[in-house]
Amino acid sequence: MAASDQTVLQFFPSTTSLSAKVHPVVVFSICDCYVRRQDQAERVIGTLLGSILPDGTVDIRNSYAVPHNESSDQVALDIDYHHNMFLSHQKVNPKEVIVGWYSTGFGVSGGSALIHEFYAREVANPVHLTVDTGFRNGEATIKAYVSVNLSLGDRQLAAQFHEIPLDLRMIEAERVGFDILKKTIVDKLPNDLEGMEASMERLLALFDDVYKYVDDVVEGRVAPDNSIGRFITDTVASIPKMPPAVFDKLLNDRLQDHLLLLYLSSLTRTQLSLAEKLNTASQIL
Structure with missing residues (x-):
């Protein structure tokens, strides 16, 4: 067979270079929607709102749940509710646009491809955010995915979900609440002084890690990283x-x-x- 007669099976991973940044209020909102879900619902899905940063990072700032029904072979979304909610959010904050969708549960499920296909018509390269509210690994695991197309020649065969880097940064006041949210059992909510004490303990632990890293670099036990060195220098200079x-x-x-x-x-x-x-x-x- 001539080389020109061969059909090539290929991936198109152009979207895998994306990264996402999610704000803690989005995670809190998703967990709240999961707690308030209907009794027969196994999971909650919804729309993610945000913007695209200049460096290409998807900045997820807001979300809202979308009513749905799903079975083993089909998924039904309330599209009118989704559009009405988006229009309402646009009136409050017109800079926030649809950037993807979320679902509760561990990883990607069978109906995720159908829902992702709908959001792909709403926005190019939507991000799929999953929040494990079942604490399968002992905590609420959060992951982000994009869809990668698998084609045979000119015909698209399937779509594969590919995990992308996810940045979950927060201030200390938010981290205290997020650490409580990740636990399966909480004895009591910490007061302000206990939260401050926990923040100081984490800060001291970070100081110890920085001291150890610098000592290892000086002694030659660890190869130096210029980006880490510049970050430490900028941090010290900001004090x-x-x-x-x-x-x-x-x-x-x-x-x-x-x-x-x-x-x-x-x-x-x-x-x-x-x-x-x-x-x-x-x-x-």
């Missing part, structure tokens, strides 16, 4: 230079302000509770 006494005073002043706010908020809650009880008693009498 304001001040005497230890000034730093201690600044920290203590901020801590006292924080405790004062907690005290005032507690007084406010107590006053509102007393006012509500007095109002109820006056209506009864």
